[in-house]
Every structure is written in C-alpha cells, then in structure tokens.
Amino acid sequence: MTTMSETDTPILSVSGLQKSFADNHVLKDMKLDVAKGEAITIIGTSGCGKSLFFKCLQDLIAPDRGTIKINGQNLRDMSTQKRKEYENSRSVLFQYGGLFDSLKVWENICFLQTNLNELSKTEARQVAVEKLAIVGLPADVCDLYPGDLSGGMQKRVGFARAIANDPEILFLDEPTAGLDPIMSNEISRFIAESVSALGATTISISSDLNTVERISDRVAMIHDGRIEWDGPTDRLYSSGNDCVHQFVNKLADGPITVGI
Numbered sequence: 216m217t218t219m220s221e222t223d224t225p226i227l228s229v230s231g232l233q234k235s236f237a238d239n240h241v242l243k244d245m246k247l248d249v250a251k252g253e254a255i256t257i258i259g260t261s262g263c264g265k266s267l268f269f270k271c272l273q274d275l276i277a278p279d280r281g282t283i284k285i286n287g288q289n290l291r292d293m294s295t296q297k298r299k300e301y302e303n304s305r306s307v308l309f310q311y312g313g314l315f316d317s318l319k320v321w322e323n324i325c326f327l328q329t330n331l332n333e334l335s336k337t338e339a340r341q342v343a344v345e346k347l348a349i350v351g352l353p354a355d356v357c358d359l360y361p362g363d364l365s366g367g368m369q370k371r372v373g374f375a376r377a378i379a380n381d382p383e384i385l386f387l388d389e390p391t392a393g394l395d396p397i398m399s400n401e402i403s404r405f406i407a408e409s410v411s412a413l414g415a416t417t418i419s420i421s422s423d424l425n426t427v428e429r430i431s432d433r434v435a436m437i438h439d440g441r442i443e444w445d446g447p448t449d450r451l452y453s454s455g456n457d458c459v460h461q462f463v464n465k466l467a468d469g470p471i472t473v474g475i
C-alpha cells in the first residue's frame with residue numbers, strides 16, 4: 216500500500232465528473248486522485264452513486280461532463296489500442312457477483328482469457344485451480360456451476376475471477392455484502408493479502424465498516440454528488456466531518472437524510 220507524493224502521476228485521476236438521469240443529478244462534481252498501489256474504499260449511503268461512479272471509471276457508462284485519466288491519459292481520447300490495454304489491466308468484482316450461470320466455475324474464472332484465446336482449456340483450468348486456492352476453495356469446485364455454490368462461495372469465485380488476469384487495477388463493488396461476519400472477515404483477509412501480493416491498485420465500494428478497515432488504507436465518502444471527505448482509514452472515526460461521523464456511527468439525524 217502506498218500514498219501519493221506530489222511528483223507522481225496518479226494511476227487514476229478524476230475531475231469535474233457529472234452524471235444525471237433526467238432530473239436525477241447523481242454525480243455533480245466528482246474529483247478523486249488515486250496513486251499506484253493504493254487501496255481506497257468509497258463509502259456513502261445507498262443510492263448516492265457509488266456503483267455509477269465505478270461504471271464511469273470502468274468506461275461502462277459515459278459521464279455527461281468531466282475527465283477520467285488513467286496514468287495521465289484521458290479515457291475519452293485514448294486510442295483503441297490504449298483502451299484495450301486499460302481493459303486488460305483492470306478487473307471487476309461486480310456488486311451482484313456477475314457469474315455466468317450456464318458456465319462452470321473454471322470457465323467463469325478464466326472467461327476473458329479463454330475468449331481471447333490467451334489460454335487453452337487445460338491451462339485455464341489450471342489457472343482456475345490456482346486462483347481458487349488463493350480464495351480458500353478446493354480444486355473440485357472448478358466443475359460446479361454458480362447455482363451449486365453458497366453466497367460466500369460465489370463471492371470467492373467472483374474474486375478469483377477478478378484476480379485471474381493479475382490486474383493492475385482492481386474494482387471491488389461490495390465484496391462482502393450479505394455475508395456473515397466470519398466469512399466477511401475471511402474474504403477481507405484474502406483480498407488484502409492478494410492485493411498486496413499482486414501490488415495492484417484497489418478501488419473498492421463497501422458499506423461494511425469492518426471490511427473498509429481491513430482492505431483499505433484510504434477512504435473517500437460520496438455525499439450529494441461530490442467527494443465529501445477523503446482521508447486515511449485510521450481517521451474514519453475522528454474525521455471531524457459531520458457526514459462521515461453520522462455514517463460511521465449509524466446515526467439517523469444529521470446532514471444525511473434517510474430516503475426510501
């Protein structure tokens with residue numbers, strides 16, 4: 216885990232990012248710089264735009280305004296070649312798993328590599344076994360289908376798929392949501408371990424504060440379409456920011472209003 220010095224080009228740099236759907240102005244003015252090797256988690260109330268922000272960063276949704284730079288290069292101006300390089304250097308753990316029900320676990324884990332003909336079926340199966348071991352699952356899980364797995368196993372397989380291409384940037388959307396506290400701790404542990412082994416930059420979303428503390432060295436909170444607070448994880452409970460205070464102490468009253 217690293218932090219940025221003034222001379223480093225951030226691996227990710229976002230400024231003036233806006234995205235609305237009709238009169239729902241979700242992202243109003245997002246600004247965020249992330250250094251190479253950093254592990255940052257985005258927090259914020261449900262519906263504040265965390266997943267939407269992620270989709271913009273991954274080039275899955277075009278923002279209305281603003282710039283997203285990867286290693287100093289504007290995503291919108293990138294050549295097809297550079298854009299492909301970016302696509303291959305990042306991976307995603309989707310909020311709802313995103314495993315293909317009709318494919319076996321090993322086919323899910325190496326879906327990209329087999330489709331790009333980077334790995335033969337035998338090699339892909341071998342890579343899948345290695346990645347499953349990292350997330351604490353035995354080799355015979357390879358031949359099961361997602362529907363045969365528990366929620367915790369599905370999350371682990373999703374993470375195994377996210378690290379299958381040894382990514383430079385990992386996007387993890389709610390990696391421990393819906394899991395019991397023990398499984399949540401386990402998943403947080405192997406996320407922290409494998410990210411550090413890979414030397415990857417990790418940008419996560421989590422509403423589980425225990426997970427936030429275990430997997431990130433920095434936290435940024437979205438509120439009202441902007442980054443409301445950005446600081447080291449160990450300042451989360453002494454941020455001096457009213458929104459963060461309300462969020463981490465689970466208080467109903469404060470600047471954050473509770474909607475539907």
Ligand SMILES: Nc1ncnc2c1ncn2[C@@H]1O[C@H](COP(=O)(O)OP(=O)(O)OP(=O)(O)O)[C@@H](O)[C@H]1O
Pocket residue numbers: 236239241259260261262263264265266267268310
């Ligand atoms: N494709 C879309 N079309 C219309 N509205 C959308 C679309 N994507 C997101 N939104 C809206 O943007 C807002 C933010 O959604 P988003 O999924 O980013 O929330 P979130 O912060 O990830 O919430 P949660 O913590 O519940 O996952 C919501 O009001 C949602 O309805």
Ligand SMILES: [Mg+2]
Pocket residue numbers: 265266267310
């Ligand atoms: Mg979300």
